[in-house]
Structures are given as structure tokens and as C-alpha cells.
Amino acid sequence: xxxxxxxxxxxxxxxxxxxxxxxxxxxxxxxxxxxxxxxxxxxxxxxxxxxxxxxxxxxxxxxxxxxxxxxxxxxxxxxxxxxxxxxxxxxxxxxxxxxxxxxxxxxxxxxxxxxxxxxxxxxxxxxxxxxxxxxxxxxxxxxxxxxxxxxxxxxxxxxxxxxxxxxxxxxxxxxxxxxxxxxxxxxxxxxxxxxxxxxxxxxxxxxxxxxxxxxxxxxxxxxxxxxxxxxxxxxxxxxxxxxxxxxxxxxxxxxxxxxxxxxxxxxxxxxxxxxxxxxxxxxxxxxxxxxxxxxxxxxxxxxxxxxxxxxxxxxxxxxxxxxxxxxxxxxxxxxxxxxxxxxxxxxxxxxxxxxxxxxxxxxxxxxxxxxxxxxxxxxxxxxxxxxxxxxxxxxxxxxxxxxxxxxxxxxxxxxxxxxxxxxxxxxxxxxxxxxxxxxxxxxxxxxxxxxxxxxxxxxxxxxxxxxxxxxxxxxxxxxxxxxxxxxxxxxxxxxx
Amino acid sequence: xxxxxxxxxxxxxxxxxxxxxxxxxxxxxxxxxxxxxxxxxxxxxxxxxxxxxxxxxxxxxxxxxxxxxxxxxxxxxxxxxxxxxxxxxxxxxxxxxxxxxxxxxxxxxxxxxxxxxxxxxxxxxxxxxxxxxxxxxxxxxxxxxxxxxxxxxxxxxxxxxxxxxxxxxxxxxxxxxxxxxxxxxxxxxxxxxxxxxxxxxxxxxxxxxxxxxxxxxxxxxxxxxxxxxxxxxxxxx
Numbered sequence: 001x002x003x004x005x006x007x008x009x010x011x012x013x014x015x016x017x018x019x020x021x022x023x024x025x026x027x028x029x030x031x032x033x034x035x036x037x038x039x040x041x042x043x044x045x046x047x048x049x050x051x052x053x054x055x056x057x058x059x060x061x062x063x064x065x066x067x068x069x070x071x072x073x074x075x076x077x078x079x080x081x082x083x084x085x086x087x088x089x090x091x092x093x094x095x096x097x098x099x100x101x102x103x104x105x106x107x108x109x110x111x112x113x114x115x116x117x118x119x120x121x122x123x124x125x126x127x128x129x130x131x132x133x134x135x136x137x138x139x140x141x142x143x144x145x146x147x148x149x150x151x152x153x154x155x156x157x158x159x160x161x162x163x164x165x166x167x168x169x170x171x172x173x174x175x176x177x178x179x180x181x182x183x184x185x186x187x188x189x190x191x192x193x194x195x196x197x198x199x200x201x202x203x204x205x206x207x208x209x210x211x212x213x214x215x216x217x218x219x220x221x222x223x224x225x226x227x228x229x230x231x232x233x234x235x236x237x238x239x240x241x242x243x244x245x246x247x248x249x250x251x252x253x254x255x256x257x258x259x260x261x262x263x264x265x266x267x268x269x270x271x272x273x274x275x276x277x278x279x280x281x282x283x284x285x286x287x288x289x290x291x292x293x294x295x296x297x298x299x300x301x302x303x304x305x306x307x308x309x310x311x312x313x314x315x316x317x318x319x320x321x322x323x324x325x326x327x328x329x330x331x332x333x334x335x336x337x338x339x340x341x342x343x344x345x346x347x348x349x350x351x352x353x354x355x356x357x358x359x360x361x362x363x364x365x366x367x368x369x370x371x372x373x374x375x376x377x378x379x380x381x382x383x384x385x386x387x388x389x390x391x392x393x394x395x396x397x398x399x400x401x402x403x404x405x406x407x408x409x410x411x412x413x414x415x416x417x418x419x420x421x422x423x424x425x426x427x428x429x430x431x432x433x434x435x436x437x438x439x440x441x442x443x444x445x446x447x448x449x450x451x452x453x454x455x456x457x458x459x460x461x462x463x464x465x466x467x468x469x470x471x472x473x474x475x476x477x478x479x480x481x482x483x484x485x486x487x488x489x490x491x492x493x494x495x496x
Numbered sequence: 497x498x499x500x501x502x503x504x505x506x507x508x509x510x511x512x513x514x515x516x517x518x519x520x521x522x523x524x525x526x527x528x529x530x531x532x533x534x535x536x537x538x539x540x541x542x543x544x545x546x547x548x549x550x551x552x553x554x555x556x557x558x559x560x561x562x563x564x565x566x567x568x569x570x571x572x573x574x575x576x577x578x579x580x581x582x583x584x585x586x587x588x589x590x591x592x593x594x595x596x597x598x599x600x601x602x603x604x605x606x607x608x609x610x611x612x613x614x615x616x617x618x619x620x621x622x623x624x625x626x627x628x629x630x631x632x633x634x635x636x637x638x639x640x641x642x643x644x645x646x647x648x649x650x651x652x653x654x655x656x657x658x659x660x661x662x663x664x665x666x667x668x669x670x671x672x673x674x675x676x677x678x679x680x681x682x683x684x685x686x687x688x689x690x691x692x693x694x695x696x697x698x699x700x701x702x703x704x705x706x707x708x709x710x711x712x713x714x715x716x717x718x719x720x721x722x723x724x725x726x727x728x729x730x731x732x733x
Contacts, residue, residue, distance in 0.1 A: 390682070403711060410712065
């Protein structure tokens with residue numbers, strides 16, 4: 001009952017505030033557009049908007065990001081289905097069957113299935129998130145001290161390094177690079193200057209906003225330049241058909257299975273919507289009696305991928321809000337939004353800012369529902385927007401990023417740092433490294449070191465003290481096993 | 497050794513050199529903290545050790561198994577096409593990389609040379625500004641010559657050059673050229689369209705950020721660019 005009351009209050013707070021409605025709608029449409037347009041992603045939009053959230057209230061800032069997350073994950077399905085160009089990596093498996101459906105003249109049905117299943121996956125996930133997050137946060141307040149938080153960060157990074165990049169080593173190195181960047185500046189215990197090389201700018205540490213903008217928005221433009229993406233496609237005429245109830249009902253097993261897979265992937269750090277979509281699709285193929293039909297335009301493929309990626313969105317909010325642990329790039333940016341408002345995400349948010357949490361939850365619920373409505377209305381607009389050639393879009397993205405990086409502190413050097421991060425990100429990406437891993441390391445680095453120092457002080461520098469804390473030791477063992485398993489796979493397992 | 501390529505050895509060398517250099521410089525802050533016996537350097541050094549282990553592990557993996565390590569699904573899920581684009585464009589060869597890195601040093605000359613010249617000649621502000629103008633003009637010329645045949649290198653450097661010029665020449669003067677330059681480097685040649693897009697983008701950006709949100713963008717410090725920037729700000733606000 002409490003959950004329902006809180007949800008109603010959150011909904012009233014969300015829609016009773018004109019600015020809130022405006023931000024909500026902006027997030028829904030912006031996420032969808034950036035998700036859909038190849039060459040930019042919801043992460044590009046989030047990175048560009050990040051500096052400006054300092055001018056918004058924390059509720060509006062986090063709400064905007066959560067809405068972008070929901071609709072951005074869906075947006076790329078349209079281009080994946082119609083042009084075989086996934087707008088974002090999380091829609092890549094959607095193209096496997098979505099595009100063949102277009103070729104068979106069933107584009108409307110494929111987009112309809114993607115819209116419907118994205119909405120179902122996301123909404124169910126949002127409901128579970130609403131029910132589960134508060135109890136987990138309540139438990140975490142009493143059960144989680146610095147040793148547990150450190151162990152959780154370690155476990156999160158171990159999983160993220162194992163699954164976040166092309167190979168385990170590249171994932172590991174990406175995260176370590178992020179952790180290393182977080183070291184620059186003053187150390188969290190004694191305030192000793194580290195790696196500032198006599199530059200006053202580095203004393204305060206490398207600011208995360210120019211870094212995030214560089215890694216996501218700028219490097220993306222550079223990658224597209226190399227791909228020589230033009231972004232102009234001949235748009236086929238397409239309507240959007242709802243799949244009939246009978247067709248939808250026939251997919252019930254695929255939908256339920258993908259919700260479970262997506263939710264599981266979302267809740268684990270480092271996995272997120274992209275891998276959720278791939279696993280959802282893979283399992284659909286594995287479970288199917290006629291698995292050979294996949295890839296030739298089978299609706300189940302679109303359904304499995306799109307349900308799973310949206311189901312991951314609500315789940316990803318649980319570790320973020322209940323434990324303060326971001327699992328992916330977008331949730332890491334949400335931590336940055338919290339930090340810009342001098343807040344830390346984690347169980348205490350429920351005590352100190354319950355309003356914020358419920359406005360965000362309500363916004364995510366309605367954002368997923370609005371995929372149904374706006375997905376149908378906006379599809380044609382998106383197709384028209386794809387006609388904008390990328391060479392016209394690129395300077396806009398770069399200029400917006402420039403203004404964003406400068407607006408934070410009014411330092412031109414932040415712009416240079418952003419472009420350097422963009423160049424570094426470009427070269428790392430073309431070598432198979434993961435910029436999301438770097439940002440995760442950057443955001444979690446400070447929390448990790450701080451909680452490690454606090455934990456060691458608390459345990460009187462006795463490492464065996466971890467043994468007397470069941471949650472911490474379980475997480476550490478799980479993290480070590482994950483790493484060992486990845487090392488074993490890297491050397492001995494056959495590629496599968 | 498059949499799977500090992502020069503690129504793999506270069507990659508491992510870069511990581512190991514980075515770890516070694518940072519380890520050496522960690523002695524600068526290797527201080528004890530009274531309440532924390534591990535001091536300020538234990539955490540960063542542990543990270544450096546892990547980087548070294550991962551770099552060696554990666555090299556070993558590449559030697560034993562080539563690029564096909566681990567799950568294909570993970571590879572697919574984390575593939576953003578950047579690697580393939582690099583391969584297809586043949587931009588992994590040492591000549592292209594060396595050329596590109598040389599172009600990318602141009603903005604750093606602008607960030608450092610005028611200051612050094614100013615110090616050597618004990619120049620006042622007006623004199624220093626003249627040096628900056630001359631250096632900017634010379635480097636711009638070198639940049640335009642250097643990027644002939646390497647537009648990707650130009651595209652990577654142009655934003656840095658824009659960032660380096662921003663403080664002295666201001667956003668309002670440099671941004672339109674930056675927009676035109678980006679479009680040109682991306683292959684656009686229809687000057688009428690380019691000018692219209694640049695004017696439109698500048699108009700929207702100025703209306704949104706300067707008139708509406710009052711974001712104070714850099715006006716520049718060198719005359720007459722400073723006057724140009726402040727006139728625009730005064731007109732808009």
C-alpha cells in the first residue's frame with residue numbers, strides 16, 4: 001500500500017509541476033531521437049546535458065536522465081528494423097530479425113512489436129523496481145558499512161571488466177585506466193597531492209564532466225568521421241501496426257523470458273541493456289524449436305531483444321539507488337548528477353530525499369508507457385530526421401559539448417581536457433577498449449578508495465577482518481571468482 | 497609467435513611504460529599518513545601493478561590465442577564499429593599514426609610557444625598579444641598544409657585548436673569557423689549550405705545559451721576579437 005501511495009504522490013509531484021512535465025517530455029522525445037539517430041546515442045545526449053543539470057533541481061536532473069535511459073534504449077530499434085542500422089548498440093540484435101522483416105514488407109509489424117515489447121519490458125521492470133528498491137535500501141542501511149561498500153565496488157568492477165569489453169583484458173585495462181584517472185588530485189585520507197605535476201588545474205582532480213563529454217560525445221563524432229557516416233538514408237514509407245492480441249499472446253513466453261533476462265542483466269553491474277538484448281536474443285534462439293528461422297525475419301527475435309533491453313533499465317536503478325553503485329555508463333552519469341548537487345546516491349537517499357526517488361520512479365514508469373504513444377506518433381518524424389547528414393550534426397554536437405564543458409566552471413582548459421579525452425577515447429575505442437568501462441572506473445574510483453581506507457581503519461588494518469563480515473567476504477569471493485573465471489576463459493576456453 | 501603482431505607489442509609497451517612512468521612519479525607523494533598506514537601511494541601503486549599484470553596477460557593471450565579470446569557474444573555486444581572502421585580505412589599503419597600525432601601537436605605549440613617567447617623577450621601584454629596573433633596565423637597555415645590528405649587527423653586536431661584559440665580569440669569569433677571547418681573536413685563542399693547551416697547553428701546556440709540561459713562564453717582577450725565578442729554579448733543580453 002505504501003508503494004502505491006508513494007507512487008501516486010510521485011506522479012502528482014511529477015505532473016503537478018509544469019517544469020517537471022516539460023523536462024519529462026523533453027527526456028522522452030530527446031532519448032528517443034538520440035537513440036534512433038545513428039552516430040549519436042542516448043549517452044551522447046546525456047553527456048551533453050550533464051553540465052546543465054547543475055541548474056536543475058536534483059529531482060529534475062535525475063528524472064531527466066532516467067527518462068532518457070528508458071526511451072533511449074528503445075529509440076534505436078526503429079533504425080535497426082528499417083535500415084539495418086541500430087541507433088545504439090543495445091538495439092543491434094533487434095536488427096537480426098527486424099531488418100529481414102522490413103525486407104519481407106513487414107516493417108510496420110516489426111516496429112509495432114518493438115514499441116509494444118519495449119513498453120511492456122520497461123514497465124514491468126519499473127514496477128519491480130518500485131517494489132524492490134526501498135526494502136533493499138532499508139536492508140542496506142543496517143547491513144552495509146565501508147567494508148561492504150568496498151566489496152560491492154570490487155565485485156561490480158570485476159563483473160564490469162569481465163563483460164564490458166571485447167576481451168577481458170581490454171575490459172580490465174579500461175576500468176583500471178578510469179580508476180587511475182580518479183587518483184589524480186588530493187588523496188581522500190590525508191589530502192596529499194597526487195600526480196598533479198605542478199599544475200594547479202590537476203590539484204582538484206580531472207573533472208568528470210569534461211572527461212565524460214570527451215569520452216562519449218566527442219569520441220563518438222570522431223568514430224563516425226572515420227566511418228564516414230553520412231546519416232542520410234532513403235527512408236522507406238512505413239506505417240506502424242500494433243501486432244494483434246493473438247500475435248502478442250503467442251509471444252508470451254519470449255516476453256516473460258526476456259523480462260527475466262533483462263532484469264537480471266540490468267541489476268548486475270557492468271552488464272546493462274546491450275548485453276541484455278544480446279542474451280535475450282541468444283536465449284530465444286536457444287529455446288526455440290525452429291531456431292533456424294531466426295535471422296530470416298522472425299518476430300520473436302525483435303520481441304526478445306527489445307523486451308530484454310528495456311527490462312534492464314528499471315533493474316539498473318536498483319543498485320544505483322539502493323546501494324549507490326552504478327552499473328553502466330548512464331547510471332554512472334546519474335551519480336555525477338547526484339555529486340553535482342552535493343548528494344551521494346545510496347540507501348540514505350531514501351531517508352533524506354524520498355520525494356526524489358518517487359518522482360524518478362513515477363517518471364520511469366510513465367516514460368516506458370509513453371513509448372507506446374510517442375513510439376507510434378514519432379516514428380515518421382524520426383525517419384525524416386535521419387535525413388540530416390552527419391556532417392551537419394557533428395559540429396552541433398561538438399559545439400554543445402564545448403558549451404557544456406565550459407559552463408561547469410568557466411575554465412577554457414576544461415574544453416581542451418574534453419577534446420583530449422575525446423581523442424584518447426577515439427584511439428582506445430578503435431583498439432577495442434571500452435569508454436564506458438573507463439567512466440565507470442572514474443566514477444567508482446573515488447568511492448572505492450575512500451571506502452577501502454575507511455574499511456581498513458575500521459578493521460584496524462587486519463585483512464582477516466573481512467572474514468567476520470559475511471556480506472563483504474561473499475562479495476569479494478564472488479568478485480575474485482568472476483576474475484578467475486574470466487582469466488580461465490581468456491586462456492583456455494573455446495570462443496563461443 | 498604466430499598470433500603476435502607488432503601492434504600487440506606496441507600496445508603492451510604503451511601500458512607498461514605508462515605504469516612504469518607513473519610508478520616512478522608516485523615517489524613524489526609517497527608520504528605517510530598518521531591515521532592511515534598505507535599512505536597516499538598504496539592505492540595508485542596497486543592499480544599500476546594491476547595494469548602491468550593486465551598488459552602482460554593481454555600480450556600472453558594475444559600470443560597464445562590471437563584476438564579470439566573469450567565469448568563471441570561479448571565481443572559483438574561491445575562492438576561499436578570503431579575497430580572495423582579503423583581497419584577498413586587503413587588508419588592503423590605507423591605512417592598515418594605518426595602523421596596524425598604530428599598534426600595533433602600543433603595546438604600544444606599555441607598553448608606554450610607565445611608564453612615562452614613572451615618570457616624570453618620580457619614582453620608586456622600588448623607585445624604578447626602580437627606574438628599570439630603571429631603564432632596563431634603561422635600554426636593555422638601549418639595546420640592547413642599538414643591536413644592535406646589526412647582529414648581524419650585534421651578532424652581530431654581542429655577541436656583542440658578551437659579549444660586552444662578560444663580563450664584568446666573568443667567563442668563568438670572562432671565558433672563559425674569551427675563549424676565550417678568541421679563540415680569541410682567531413683566532406684561537405686556545398687559552401688552555400690555550409691554557410692547557411694553555420695549561421696543557423698550559431699543563431700540557435702547564441703539565442704539559447706547567451707540570451708536565454710545567460711551562459712558567459714569566452715569573449716576573447718585579444719583586441720579586436722574581445723570587442724567583437726563583447727559587442728555580440730551586449731546585443732544579445
